[in-house]
Amino acid sequence: MTDSNNLSKLNTSNPFNLKKAASIYLKRWFWFVLSVLICLALAFTKLRYTAPSYLATAKIMLLSDTDSSSPDAIFKDLPFFAEKEDAKVEDEIEVIMSRDFFQSVAKELQLNIQHFSKGRIYDSEIYRSSPLTINFIASDSIINQLDFTFHTRIISEKAFEYWLHEEETPKTIAFGEKIPTAFGGMIITPSSNNIKNSLGTDTRTQISSISSVAESLKRRVTIFQEVKGSKIITISIQDPIVQKAKDIVNTLIAKYNEAALKQKNIKSINTSKFIDNRVELIAKDLLGVDDSIVRFKTGNKVTDVASEAGQFLTTSMANEQELETSRMQLRQLNYMDSALGEANSYTPIPSNLGLGDPTIVTLSSRYNELISERDRLLKSAGEKNSVVIQIDQSLRSIKDNLNRSIQNSKKSLGIQINSLENQSSKLNSKIFSVPGQESKLRGIERKQGIKEQLYLYLLQKREEAAISLTATSPSSKVIDQAYSTGSPVSPNKRMYYIGALFLGFLIPFGIIYIGDLLDTKIHNKEDLEKEIKNMTVLGEIPRIKLGLKGTEKLLVEKNDRSILSESFRIVRTNFDYVRRGRTVETYDNVVFVTSTINGEGKSFFSLNTALTMANTNKRVLLIGADIRNPQIEAVLKHAIKTPVDTVGLTEFIVDKSILVGETINSYTVNDIKLDILLSGKVPPNPAELLMSGRLKDLFDYVSNQYDMVIVDTAPAMLVTDTLLISQYAGHTIYLTRADYTEKQVLNFAKELHADKKLNGMMLVVNDVSQSNFGYGAKYGYYGTPEKKSLFKRIFK
Template identity: 60%
Template sequence: MITNQNQSFVPENSQGFNLKKTLALYTKKWFWFVLSAALCFSIAFIYLRYEIPAYQSIANIMLISEKDQSSPGAVFNDISMFSQNADAQVEDEILVLKSRGVIESVVKKLHLNLQYFVEGTVLTTELYNNAPIAINFIASDSIINATNFNFHIDITSDVGFDYRINKDDNPKHFTFGETIPTAFGGMIITPKTESKKNLSGTNLNIQMTSVNYMTESLRNNIFVYQSGKSSKVLTISLVDPLPNKAIDIINTLIMEYDSYSSKVKNIRAKNTAEFIDSRVELIASDLVNVDDSIVRFKTGNKITDVSSEAGQFLSSSAQNEQSLDELRTQMRILDYMNESLNSSAGFEPIPANLGIGDPAISALAARYSELLSNRERLLRSAGEKNLVVVELDQSLNSIRQSLRQNINNATKSLNIRMGSLETQSDRINSKIFSVPGQERRLRSIERKQGIKESLYLYLLQKREEAAITLTATSPNLKIVDTAYTFGAPVSPNSRMIYIGALFIGLFLPFSIIYVGDLLDTKIHNKEDLDQIIKDMPVLGELPRLKGKELNSLVARNDRSLLSESFRIIRTNFDFVRRGRHVQAYDNVIFITSTINGEGKSFFSINMALTLANTDKRVLLIGADIRNPQTYLGLANQKKKQISKTGLTEYLTDNSIAVDEAIETYTISDNKIDVLLSGKVPPNPAELLMSERMKPLFDHVSNKYDYVIVDTAPSMLVTDTLLISQYAGHTVYVTRADYTEKSLLNFAKDLHDKNKLNGMMLVVNDVNQANFGYGARYGYYGAKKKSFFNPFSKS
């Protein structure tokens, strides 16, 4: 809507994020999105058309664990330090499979460092196993394997060919079988028998690559991974334009890996056998020394079996103790009998039948007891003087004397026997006491013997197992699937490439527009002014003119977009003007801008013509005397009709009246009066401060309905500010895609400090895609054509 000077046209959605406006920023430039997407699709199509497809070949192998008893490493599997984690073993084998040694063997075996290419018009195709020629090198393989060389061959006939190192070099003619000199030595090219016919016209490019480079390249292209978690099945994958080549590489890689593993196993088994042999000899020598130690120990101690002899010693010791106890008992009996014989004054009974074991003493004791019994019987009937009793007493004394003598003799005999038994017992006890020490020493020696013997037998067994592995090495892998190729190529992926092309095609213009919008510091339409300057009315927008329209002026009864835009501005100006109630110079309108080139002169001329369309008397004054542009609107006038007198002449020459400097012109069927700028003076600022300025504006404001004054840019010079008191209203012209947003601060400052009266804004040169309100739909003039029906009628 249109407001007074204290208000501005602020849309409801001017604050915050405006989704519709943001989307419009991109949708209005749909053509660039379509063009970019079409271009990217074309590039993708050309790429897919000429890109050589690549195929994936894979093979599956299963590793045979080292814990398998048939494998060489199983010799020491029962020793913990030689055991391995299964996952770690698989990872180690993957590293071995991709090792430089194994890959290099594949490169040398398949001669991958020598490649043949057929040169076509667009594509160059590699020949694998079907090259029409064979190359023999005179230099050693070590030199050839380290050489990087590239040359071209054009076969001209069945017997000769042209040779070039670089494609643009002059060719040298050679015959098949002739030695070709090179920097690394000579080489001889011969045709293969099966392809000898129809070789003429074939162009070949032969590339020699060092084995090291080809090995590293192949290592980077081959992928080996476990088929599943903790699985011993490995998948080998290779992508190459030639499926047969990839299959041969994978199959050869499997064979070389198996050969390498078998070689490593044989070396390991051989080293194991040699180690075991050396240990067997050393342990056998130690075992002999231990056996000799046992012999020396038993011989020195005069024993055969320590345990059995210790039992015999214990038995003998027990028998001696028993014999000593018996002899001691007999000694006590004899002592008792001797005491009995010595203690009695008369004839007393003595013990008999004590089991002394001496028959003489036993017989005398029995006789003594018998006679003593007879004596006692006689004493009961006769006295002690009886001859028989006397005779018995003599016999008893004689027997007692014999008993004492026999007891003494028996005592001496027992003492001798006891001494002998005690001596024997001491000897046996000393041997018994020495048995534990002997047994400990013997067990220590026997323990060493047992350890050496068990280790000796263990190594003998492992030596036999290692010897078996040398003659029958078990395989390190089992081929689950030999190399095979999928039917469809894996690259290029046309679907993903087209999707990527679409994404890039849309992203490029989007990013350019987005970055451009971020870096944009210029205004583009009325909405930008509304957001920056909120307390100043915006009268309208003027469309961008192209081509022949650049010099267009508003004509009478004109229905063009330019004319309608000026009519809208005229209507809005009248509305603002009625709301301001200006007393002096209400019909005087100053046209100015911030800097040069924003279109104030263009606006001044067309605004004057638009007002003249209403049959009003309009005067256009060219007050920009530093850089006059008003005369551009009179380009269709004849030079003699253009007045030589202008504002400069009026101000400098007091004899010239106002009406003498004003001329009437017919422009686009509209009659308007024009006061041209005149000649450029040396002192424009001082001239505009002339006392004749006020009478000029007093006169024209009373004579004309509207006075349009084209002034100088306000920020560059002070000319406009010097005469601003004569303006009833000021139209401040900005230009889309030209005026910096930061420069609008100058316009705000002028308005806030009332340096220019009644300031109003106009946006010039607005792209029709950014045009506001109904004009953008082409209600007047040519209607906007539908995107889906570009040929629809207006």
């Protein structure tokens, strides 16, 4: 393991250091003191101009409707029943805290109309002693929903000034004169005969809605149970006016008792009224049930459902028999009709079917006789026989008459059958409806019985209610009327100052803590070591405040003992120590200075490092290799107050006729001799130019001629210039800037080191605030004058 690795052991992470964490806040003690002073001043101002509030408290005991002789009284000491009592007390507390009670209190005390006497700091309320009385023309329902403010000033015993807004010109109005308003107008009169004491006093009158006043009272009133299991509750409120607070509490208790008495009386009266109403309703229901029985029997034409059901069954059976007989006769006629056959065919037909029509029976018998006679004649004579012909004519005549009789009988039977079927349907429907009718009638009769029992029961209870309607007792007993100690309870000065002190510390602490959480930049060497643990940090360069001399203070001087010079000496010493621990074959005396992005102070560091090393009587060369944005020329020109040679690195690379010695010039900066090879003119192709082979000749020459070569290069992340010439560096100092370099950007430096793209990388933190500056933050440098603290300078 090399010496550089031994030095990097300091980069290992340390556990949480309370003292160091506290130092972040302690070094900003001034902001804590300022914040505390401001908060205390605000608390003092708040207390100075806040009206004090007084506490009014009253105690009442809730009374139960049951006394000690109640059967439940013997169990009241058991836990279960005690919990019930607590629940009842909590319920009563919720009842007292209802919005209706507070609205009643606001209306009773007219809290929706407030008068304020104008003061220099704040307006004080006038309670019960207002010099003015307001009479509204509109109804109370409108006034109770009103939000209105106006100002008055009594100018004489007969008139006053009136205006609505602060910037409005007052109007002179006589007492008793109607004042037109958006809600119907109002009349203002003096509240007493002697108003001379109120002349010239500005009064602001504020009319608020009852609902908003009730809501405000509900938020301010506190009600709690004195002891668990006790029926004693405490009611309190804070208000700037003691008498007003007392009136609110006492009125709230009175309203609660009034509501309880009213509720009990209402319960008794309503119970009696309810029973009377129910008796009347039940009596009407009884009459209605009786009427429903009458209507049911009349509508269904029944007197006795059971007896009439038997009659319906008997009639239905007789009707069915007659219907079946008619259907049988119809079938016989159909058969006879089919048996007659065609007009010229003669076949016997049945004549003994028992039909009810005698004409059909006679014609059918005569028809059959003629057919028999015709058949007999045909055996001895032919169809042309005159007798046969005469018989055929008679048969045709009888057949026609028989057909007409059959058709007429069929029609008659059809009508009869339809009538019987309709009658059968009616009888069947009546028979089917009998069970329902019987069920309905039984239900009506059952309802009649219930109504009769309920009617008798209510008559009994009406008498009991008339007997039990006695005087009611209040629901609470006042133990202590509202009282006040007379000492203000708000604002609490001690709590205000403690809160201000706490807030005074909390505000800067929170701002610093959040700022530290959101901080993404490095601030000193320790922050850099936490982010990059495997590279050596050579040191810190302090932040320099420019004086009247300007840039001269940015460069180290010969025999300089400033903090700037000492910090560069520390970097030089640490670099020498790391350099001796590394083995570099070529360009061991060539040091590249680069950074991640521009603005991190490479040129400043390179020039001061070169001056510091030259101050040890070594031959040191400073090369401006940042040919894109050269900065050394401007600093050098301002420091030595003379023109500088513009022939530099760019001209050497482009013009092969120029020798190395022709581009290097010696300068005396702050009495320190230093050789510098400037960047030269800015070329159009810097990356391609730096790939020239002449650079190797340059570095081979200067590394042999000089003890130390410091090379100021371009930012490594923005352009490739530094990486293109990195093979000529024996060591690389990678510069970061406090309060400027992002921690995220340092990942690029880690990648360069891991990939070994830059040789011998070492870190330096530039522009570190002296409050964050290493060991010098507290102790300073050896030999420098001691900085006295503010307290030491004040109490010297």
